[in-house]
Amino acid sequence: MARDAEATRRRILAVALALFREKGFAKTTMRQVAREAGMSLGAAYHHFDGKHAIVQAYYAQQNAAHEAAVRAALEQAGGGLRERLGVAFHTGLDVRAGDRALMRELAPLVIGPDEALSAFSPESEPLRNQSIALMRDLVDDPSVPEDVRDPMALALWALFLGVLLYFTRDTSPGQAKTRALVDGALDLAVVTMGAIGLPAFAPVRAQLTSLLRDAELLPDELA
Amino acid sequence: MARDAEATRRRILAVALALFREKGFAKTTMRQVAREAGMSLGAAYHHFDGKHAIVQAYYAQQNAAHEAAVRAALEQAGGGLRERLGVAFHTGLDVRAGDRALMRELAPLVIGPDEALSAFSPESEPLRNQSIALMRDLVDDPSVPEDVRDPMALALWALFLGVLLYFTRDTSPGQAKTRALVDGALDLAVVTMGAIGLPAFAPVRAQLTSLLRDAELLPDELA
DNA sequence: GTCTATATCCGGATAGAC
DNA sequence: GTCTATCCGGATATAGAC
Numbered sequence: 208m209a210r211d212a213e214a215t216r217r218r219i220l221a222v223a224l225a226l227f228r229e230k231g232f233a234k235t236t237m238r239q240v241a242r243e244a245g246m247s248l249g250a251a252y253h254h255f256d257g258k259h260a261i262v263q264a265y266y267a268q269q270n271a272a273h274e275a276a277v278r279a280a281l282e283q284a285g286g287g288l289r290e291r292l293g294v295a296f297h298t299g300l301d302v303r304a305g306d307r308a309l310m311r312e313l314a315p316l317v318i319g320p321d322e323a324l325s326a327f328s329p330e331s332e333p334l335r336n337q338s339i340a341l342m343r344d345l346v347d348d349p350s351v352p353e354d355v356r357d358p359m360a361l362a363l364w365a366l367f368l369g370v371l372l373y374f375t376r377d378t379s380p381g382q383a384k385t386r387a388l389v390d391g392a393l394d395l396a397v398v399t400m401g402a403i404g405l406p407a408f409a410p411v412r413a414q415l416t417s418l419l420r421d422a423e424l425l426p427d428e429l430a
Numbered sequence: 431m432a433r434d435a436e437a438t439r440r441r442i443l444a445v446a447l448a449l450f451r452e453k454g455f456a457k458t459t460m461r462q463v464a465r466e467a468g469m470s471l472g473a474a475y476h477h478f479d480g481k482h483a484i485v486q487a488y489y490a491q492q493n494a495a496h497e498a499a500v501r502a503a504l505e506q507a508g509g510g511l512r513e514r515l516g517v518a519f520h521t522g523l524d525v526r527a528g529d530r531a532l533m534r535e536l537a538p539l540v541i542g543p544d545e546a547l548s549a550f551s552p553e554s555e556p557l558r559n560q561s562i563a564l565m566r567d568l569v570d571d572p573s574v575p576e577d578v579r580d581p582m583a584l585a586l587w588a589l590f591l592g593v594l595l596y597f598t599r600d601t602s603p604g605q606a607k608t609r610a611l612v613d614g615a616l617d618l619a620v621v622t623m624g625a626i627g628l629p630a631f632a633p634v635r636a637q638l639t640s641l642l643r644d645a646e647l648l649p650d651e652l653a
Numbered sequence: 654g655t656c657t658a659t660a661t662c663c664g665g666a667t668a669g670a671c
Numbered sequence: 672g673t674c675t676a677t678c679c680g681g682a683t684a685t686a687g688a689c
Contacts, residue, residue, distance in 0.1 A: 315538030391641040418614040
């Protein structure tokens with residue numbers, strides 16, 4: 208019964224996330240998850256290949272929430288590139304505001320060798336492409352030269368990853384520093400994207416595109 | 431007998447690194463390390479608080495090797511800022527060229543919550559300060575306005591961390607992409623550092639310094 | 654075929670005797 | 672400073688229930 212299986216999966220995920228948030232990822236055991244979800248250890252492992260698989264499901268959930276929130280907020284927001292980028296980034300932080308401690312604990316997995324969880328792995332391609340596509344949509348603006356839009360989308364995605372890492376460790380009230388970092392970094396990014404088209408910046412532009420495209424910002428495996 | 435203890439420590443570290451490089455960090459067990467070092471599990475744990483403590487010792491060793499290699503290479507190298515930065519970054523890669531696989535596996539620990547190993551933790555301050563100080567020395571150049579030297583040193587340190595992460599995942603022959611990334615990023619950095627002093631760039635300069643200093647590039651805990 | 658339970662393995666970590 | 676014994680939890684094997 209796939210229907211029941213799906214419900215069971217959701218129940219395990221909910222229980223596990225509650226435990227992760229309450230006691231942390233490392234301190235939560237699969238035995239606890241199974242017990243609180245009302246099943247045996249073996250049963251829990253039947254639905255999730257392990258703790259890491261639960262995290263994977265969590266990422267997908269978070270990603271969907273971000274995407275939906277951004278699309279909704281963009282309906283309201285005005286039209287400028289800078290404003291739309293601000294909405295996307297700040298919404299991304301809003302969605303995750305309650306999970307900073309958990310994300311801080313999970314951050315290692317994102318750059319780790321575990322293929323399923325690494326942000327750079329083939330297994331994460333769907334999630335990654337979804338995020339990059341969002342940035343690509345935002346950057347589809349007359350003020351941005353067409354040939355730098357793709358590399359810029361990639362760079363913005365990488366920037367957002369960095370911002371999230373910063374966010375998880377930012378203990379300033381209301382994570383004001385992260386908010387300021389976002390605003391400053393986006394100001395710079397927009398100025399750069401605007402200036403890059405000027406004839407005077409042709410050399411820098413060639414350098415940037417070669418950095419981000421020919422040499423590729425991300426290593427081979429990301430293709 | 432502190433003398434014997436120190437020798438035992440070194441023996442454990444050497445054995446552990448050999449195993450890490452041969453079979454990987456995760457697949458190497460403390461039991462193996464102890465056995466190959468000719469002692470019991472408990473004895474090994476007496477000298478190192480755990481696997482993570484061995485990694486910590488490895489980082490310190492690597493850091494010292496990089497610093498020494500850079501200082502030596504700079505004696506030979508000419509005087510330009512760009513050239514000296516290139517020497518520092520490329521030497522950093524040279525020193526670690528044989529350990530890409532291991533570093534890739536250890537990368538998660540660097541951004542992880544484990545205080546002892548995180549690059550951003552108070553416990554790592556000595557190592558971190560050593561690296562930032564090296565960057566600060568390099569940036570002590572007439573072409574760089576004095577008030578941006580400190581934030582630039584911090585930014586260069588962060589850039590180097592990112593380069594190392596890229597390096598561990600770069601499967602291009604001879605890690606040519608990483609080398610190109612270093613050259614391109616440093617070109618941009620030097621151009622930026624030079625241009626930032628011009629009156630026309632006063633607004634951007636204010637933005638940069640506020641980003642890197644007032645708002646701080648790194649979160650609260652890094653002070 | 655879908656799901657659950659028990660038993661067991663393995664390795665990191667610790668306790669306490671010597 | 673070294674040992675043995677033990678704990679704990681992630682992961683797996685496997686048998687069987689529905």
